[in-house]
Amino acid sequence: MTHPTDFPRDPNRAALPAHLRTALWLAGIGLPVLPLREGKEPFGNCPACTRSACGDRPHMKAAGPCRCPAPCHAWGAATTDPDVLTGPAWARAWSQAGAVAYHPGGAGLTVVDLDDTDAIVWARQTLPATTVVPTTRGEHWIYRGTMQSKNGVRPGIDVKSTMSYVRWRGPGAGTMAALTDIVRTLVVKEPTVRQTHAVIVAVPAGGGQCPHRSPAYLERGIAMAEQRITAATEAIHTTVYRTFLAVLSAHGRCGCLTEAHTGRLFTAAQIKGESVRHCEVAWTNARTALGM
Template sequence: MPHDPRPAPLEAALKLADAGLPVLPLRKGKLPVGNCRACADSACGGGPHMKSAGACVCAAPCHGWAAATADASVIGSPAWAPAWRQAVAVAYHPGGAGLTVVDLDTPAALAWARETLPATRVVSTARGEHWIYRGVMQSANSVRPGVDIKSRMAYARWLGAGRGTLVDLPSTVRALVVREEATPAREPVAFSPTARAVWNRAVATGCRHTETYIRTGLDRGLTKVSSHTETGAGSQAFGVARFLAAQHTQCPGPCDLDAIAAQIIAAAVSVGVPEPYAQRAVTNGLIAGTGRTQ
């Protein structure tokens, strides 16, 4: 039988691409190959540091995660051949495959995941495990000690198919990208757009709850958020939004959840949570509470 001259990483990449995974070669150090000359020093205006959205349009596999593809004709092309000759491993783009990887690198992180997260597909790594979920979200490093999130605009090393049954991405993981730190504001926070928002029965014409019920639940939630003056206000805002939104899943709607969300955001901002983080926390909470997907 003639020897197949193609590098082993290329063979693995083609098999993964056939299964629908966007892949790219990794060189020594688990790093993508360097950018092609046309893209060096950001000359192309694209995402040479893997931080800009959009696919790489170069023939060579530069731009890290953005170069990942499931197109076998591209993967096996002459333009990619030099990269495969120096490749020592294969990576894939989780977000491009509709997946999120929770990268757990320490025993403490593993213990936390086993206690907190739903069981799913698990892949062993040199330092811990990858827990893989069905669904896409923002990527972020160090969301907890020893925990990274790899999904959009990120790559993960392929270490095998793993074990267990793939399940949907839980709201608990989505909440990890919300900055939990909240420090007391040094001066009053100007946030008039949300401060003026008040739940209105005239707008919530399809809500089945009484106004007293809504205002009581909202007041309690706002108190919980604003009480976290040192840390955790962002996560608390997520939890309050999720809980309050869940109360409306049986309503025909509309329920004026926008006004409820605005007041939760304002409460988080008032104790020092940056507005973009507060908005993201509350939006994710509403999505989780109503059972919608992004």
């Protein structure tokens, strides 16, 4: 991959502001771009577009909410058109720009923005390897494919794709992977439960021994359930729920499950990134599905 610093060899572009040269290079490889002010914020709307005077509200789910020639509407202004980027309406913005941003969804991309060390450690243990771009405090993990954008999907983690923008920090390294379910589920809201149920299966009188299976069968089943959760590389939410469902289907009614068994299953799920609350919800939903 070439780099936008190659542009000074073109005498027509050598005199352009550095951020505009970068933007033209990015536009040339298919990334819709826009200027950012110092502080990574988009430029404010022009007088004709302020307070939605241009009628942008009905169209904000699509890029380019109005035909204003100025860099208005943040991500909605992102473009690959060199005539727009170099036009007089954008000239003042480029002269004051502090950085260049791009609209990942407009380029068919999704960026997982990891803002600290803990978030990076979690991603390396959980998400598929892909192109990684270092940032000031963390990393951007970039995938092919688009999805809903959402901030704060986990501590220190934002997802930016459609209706969002990302500051350009360089091409990064590594082969870009396709978007998978494990990334898409980051923005899925955990199901709510009206009433919290205990996650420990009560041990009945008689020591909790399964009346129709041996202790070895139970141990083998729990070990296999742990392995199934640990080996999952995508659709973690679904895998956890289905695993809980299988365990409860085999042992949920005979009283052989103990707090130690459920603790092992919850621990395996949390290592894969699930919260305690989601484990509780998945367990409760599995019990409900089985009529328990």
